[in-house]
Each structure stands twice: as C-alpha cells, then as structure tokens.
Amino acid sequence: MRRAAAMLALLACVLGSAGPSGAGSTEPSLAVASVTASTNEGAVTLVVTANYDHQNVVRLGYPVTIVVTAGTTVARLGLDGSVTVAVGAAPPAPVPGAPGVIAIAPERLTAVLPPALVPAGSASVRLEADYDGELLRSNAAEVTW
C-alpha cells in the first residue's frame, strides 16, 4: 500500500499536478549548485550557478557576496562590484580596479578572481548575505583552475 501511495504521489509530480511545496521560508535562499573556473590571459573567471534569491536581491539591495577561500586568503566579491582580500588575520583590504562580479543573472553569477588568489589553483566558494541584520551562508563548493 505504501509503495502504491508513493507511486501515485510521484506520478502526480510526473504528470504535472505537483503537490504543494514541502517548505517555504521568508528569508532569502542561498545555495551553490556548481562552480566552474576558466583561465584566460592570466585571469581566472568563476561562474557560480546558484539560487541566491535574485528577485529579492534586486528589490531590497541587501548585500550578497561571493566568498572565495584558498588557504588563509579570503576574497569577498560583492554584487555591487566591491572586492576585498584578507590574508590570515589581517583586516580585509579593498582591491582597486579589480573587476569582481561582472555578470548578474537570475541563476548565475560570474566573477573574476583578484590577482592574489590566482596562484592558489583551487578554492572554496560560498555565498553570504546580510539580510535584516542576520548573516546567511550557503553551502561551499570546491573549484580548481
């Protein structure tokens, strides 16, 4: 019986009469699905496929940042174009002229790594958002170049 019920439920999904969502939340969703990197002319471009609540980021303008960590070096690439790098316990320092985030699409962000991270060859990438005073963090995804 249980299997029959489950089959019916799945069949409903397959045929289009999907049931209601299993959950919902009023806070922004942050999830990294995949990250790819490519190297061209010495620059590393990351493409982050993610759910980052694009519509609400545009509407409300709360800060969303791509956080790239390689060893003790942490780069923070803001959707507003800001780029900072922190090494070890040192405070984050702006990186003047760094392109940072170069493309904002509903399910995809594209960013250029600051030069300090290029030699690392691999890094961990996650998203962070400061929403209503609360720091939200996504899962992390590893990427190599």
Added chain:
Amino acid sequence: MRPRRLSVLALLAALALGAPGAARGASVVFTGDPVDGGGIPYEILPGQPLVTAGPDARLGTADDVVSPGVVGDIDMVVRLGAVPASGPIPPPAPSRQAVATATAGLRGAGVAIPFAVYLSDGAKSGSQPYGSLLAAADMAGLPVIVVLYADRDGDGFIGPRGKDPRRDVRALAELEPVGTEVALFDAAGRASGTVMTTVGGPPSKGGVTVVATATGFTGAYDPGFLDGNVPTGPAITTAQPFVPERDPVRIFTDVGPLEVDGTLNPRLRAAAIPDPDGALVLALGAKKPGPTVDVARAIAGPAVCARVVEPARGRGLPVEPPSLALGTTSNAGRAKLVVVAVDRFGNPTDPAPGMVVRLVTDAPLAITPDKDVAPAVEDVAITSAKGAKVTLTATGPGTGTLRVLAGGALCQTLAVSARPERNKGASDAVVALVGKADYRSIAAAAAGASDRTGDGRVTITIAEGIFRESVALTRTVDVLGAGSGRTVIDARGSGAALTLGATGGTLAGLTASGGTSGVAVVVPETVSGLEARGNVGPGFLFASSGAAATACVARENGGAGFALTNPATLAANTAIDNAGPGIASSATAPGVVLDANVLTLNALEGIVVLGGDAPLVTGNAAAGNFGGGIELEETVGGTIVGNRAAGNDGDGLSLNQSDGALVDGNDCSSNHGYGMRIDRATADFAAAPGTQSPPGTNDVSDNRKGEIDFR
C-alpha cells in the same frame, strides 16, 4: 525568521475552486463587475473577455473558453514617475510629459522608478478613460505587486502581436519581468513605492522603454489559505501582456507574507504562451500605454564586459544568438555579428573609453576583420554603443566555442558548429510560418519530406516562430530549428509537444512548450541540447529503456523537469524552476543513470528515484530546491557518489526504505532539513572495505535540523 508552509488543505481547496479568489463578501472595488454562479467576481483583465479553463482545468490550453460577452472593467491603475501625493488619478506619463528615467541595478546602486497604484471605480469618461479614484476602505492595508516589462525589440509593444512570426517568438522574451515590487493600499485607494529594473538600454540612445503593470489582492487574510500570508481574493489587475497563471502551486512556490520590506516570492507568470492569433489582443502598448498601465525609460549601468550579439533591428536591444549553427558554404558559412559593451546585467551600454575586447575561438572559424593574421584570435575596439561589427566564417566542418574576453575576464562563451553541406543550406525541406517554405507545419514536413539532396538523410530546417502543433517523429529525420527560444513548438495542452518515436535522427535548436509533456522520448535514442519550457506536465519524458539526454534544459514546467518511467541515462542536463522535482524516476527496472546534472529552484526535490534497482546517481548538483536534495525510495543497491545535495529547503539526502546503496563523497550540507534522513533504510556510507556507518565520507555539516535523522 518565520518559516512558512503552504497549507495542503488550503491549496487543494484553492485548486478545486480554480483560482485563489475564493472569498465571499468581495471588495467594493468589484461593484457592478460580472460574477460567477457563486456570486464571486471573475478575475478578468480590463477590456478583455473572460477566459476560463476548459475540461482540462488548465488555462492556456486549446480547450480554454473565451466568453466575449463578459468583459473586464478597470479596477486598478498604475502610474510611474513623480505624481501628486493626493488628488485624482493622473494620466499616464507620456500625457503628463513626465516620463521617468531609471538606471538598471540593485537597489542602492541603480536608480529606482517611483510608482503609484490607484483603485478605480471603472467609470470611464473622455478626460479620464481610466475612471476615478475609488477610496475603498476595505482595501486598506492589502498588497499590490507592481511588475515591469521591457520593450526589448523596440516595436512599441510588450509581448507578441501576431504580425510577424519571427518578431512574435522574440517578443516572448519581453514577458520576463524586469522589475518587481510590493506596496500596500491606504484608505484613500492608493499605494506607492519605488521599483528597480534590471534591464536598460545604452545611455547614449536614451535607454529602453519599460511598462508597469499591477496585480492587487483583495479579501481577508485567512490562516487556512496560504497560511494567512495572502488575502483570499479574488485578484484584481491592470492590463497584462498575457493571461495570468491562476494555479497557486505555480504562483506561490515559496510563500511568505506580502510585505513591503520583506522577501517577495510569488511568481506572477503567464499561464501559457500568449496566442497572438487567438481572440485576445494582449500586447501592451509601450509608445502609447493603455489607460491602466504606464511607461518609463531605463538606461543601462556602466560597461564591465562585452558580448557578441546579432545586429540590432530597428530601435530594439540587440540579442545574443543562442548558438552559432553554420554551414560550410556561401552565406550559410558566415555569421555577421556585433561586439557590444555590456553592464553587470548583460545590458548593452556605452563602452568605457579605450575599451578593447578579445575574441578567441577553438572552432573552425575565421574572424574578420583580421588585423593580426591570426584568424582564431582578434582584438576588437568598441568605441560606441553600436559596437563593432565582426564576421565569422566557417573554415570547415566541426564544433567549438567563441569566447569574448575583456581584460582576461571571460564575458561570454558561445557554442559554434559548422556542418558539412552538399549544397546551399543542405536541407531537404524548409518549414516556416511565412515566406518561402516547403511546409508550414513541422509535423507535415516530418511526414512528407524526402531526401532531395541525395545525402542519404532527410534534413528539415525550421525557421523562427511559434509553431502551434504537436509533432510526432515516427521515422528517421534530422530536425534543425533556429535555436532555443527561436523555434518554439507550442502544443497548447494537446499531448506532447515533440515525440521522438524513431532512432537515428538528430534534433537541435528547438524549444518544446505547452505540452502535456515537452519532449517525449519513446525509443532508445539520445536527445541533446533541447529545451523544454512551460509545459503542462514534465519537460522531458523518457518512456523507453536506453533513452538518454545530454545538455538539455527543462525550465518552468508544471511537472518534473525530467521524468523517467523507464531506465534512461541523463547526463549534464539542467532543471530549473519546475513545479515538480528536477528529475523524477519511477522506472522499476535497473539501469537509471543520473550523472552531472544540475537541479535548482525546483518546487519539490532535486532528484527523486522511486523503485528500481541499482540506480547510478553521481556528480549531480541538487541545490537550492524547495523540497529535498536527493531522495531514494524503495530502491535496492545503487551508487550515490559525489553529489551535491546542499542548500535545499528539505533534507539533503533521503533514503526511504532503500537498501544496499554505496553512499560516498556527497555534500549534504546547509539544508533546512537534515543532512541525511535515513528511514528504514540501510547503506554503506563510505567506499572503504566493510559496511560503514553514516555519515561516513559524506559532509553533513551546517544543516538546520541536524546531521542525520534515523527512523
């Protein structure tokens, strides 16, 4: 934070009623409006006839019922730009000679557009064809959502008009919102705020026109309806460029309160592709806005990158080719394109001074003008918003990419293919809705085309357009469309949009839409690079053992993105924003292979495998779905290795009465449920010798409910 869940009973009730508008005692704004047999006002677009679902209970399908004798009046009006804080409803901005200008961007970075929404008594006069302000006290505090659309093609309208099939299919892109905001009505019948836009045109060209619409929600808040987050309805609306979706499941995937400063989750989308040949003329005027809507201009932000686009036609924004499919001879072997500067949202804009970008290709292409005698690499200076013209010429058959670099940043990667030709076009039959063609229907060409070129194959090329038919391929043919979103098969709810019932052929450059399924594969064949979008049921349906899909995209379908009723192989596909799971397998025979697929923003799970032995689920990314990440139910054996089941609203990896799988190296982190949920199931949680306990070599960190839930 307040977690919100849809009430199953409320949803079922709403679905049974056919619309979220189930309230009795409707607002004064409905005075004099037509009502149904239960006394509930109909939800009708102003000036349009009533459209109700036919026997299939879905809007947007061929059996919809249009009632010309029941026409909507004006209940609501939206205005953009600076307007008085009180007083009567002002005319649209062009009549006020006060068209506002916005800058595309995030709030705080771009420039927002002020808006005001007014309730109207619908009593039109010569001087006020939009009626007079209606101070409906019962609407005070209720929400209204303002949505912007952009006149991307510059034809003065939002949405298809039925004038030109090529323009119509490209106008579908105009139905994507470019800005959304919520406001609350006051007791005077007015709501106001500012709305951001993500689309703009080059500043030197004065930007692009955006049109504002509004949808308001009437009625009371009832805890039994969408958890009290949304008034019970009916909804009221200004003119819209489509018949709006009314299914709450499609609108409220992730429901929360409709608050001005909170997250806003409803998707006010079209029920289906608008039918420009049908009874409704829905395109919104952008040069001369109708009485209920208004316009503004939006300009792009500063240049940060560059992209290759097709030459602009008229005053519209240039668009990117979905890919480059060339021949090898004559004009078929050449593509004339333009390199333009773009802002962070991909909008064409004025270039930065001295902007130079590099084009690089690994495909058999020559890029001209060639200033460096290296045909595969070219530096191109962009000096104006018009961009720089380039010509790409195939030097032989093959595939590859064209990359656009700006200062080393990879701005764009475009797939390129060049196929060998025996004659110009290498086609045995051409299908087009207008102009010179062999057939007007894809199905007719698939049945009747013969091998005219003598190359041993039947090749059918299809022009751009929305083909309203259901196509079944029952013999070996090659069907080559003009690209995803360019050649659209719209089944209007009558069966699968495209059924592949023969092996040995090639399908490319097609979007399947409006079908009970989008692409149905009923033979052991592989489909590649197809798109299924906006279907009633699943995007792709695999009903044959040995069927396969690679590099396909399923978006915004009413069922699963990819549905398997027989074992199939899915590799490197993408499922986004479907109303069911990203991938749903109910195949009971062994042989399901799911590898390196990306599943995100789906209303249910990323992947569900129900029944069947030894599923191979490897390297998939099921992240950011509104259900769980990966769920196996009643399976035996199998390999669940190297997947990302993270950041989902439900559990990361769920094993329900599933035994004997190898579960190794998966990322089950940052979910709102458990990292792993193991319900009457057993598995080996690491590849090391012997049976390993959970979590083994899997990452189950940072999950809200905990790492592992045993039942």
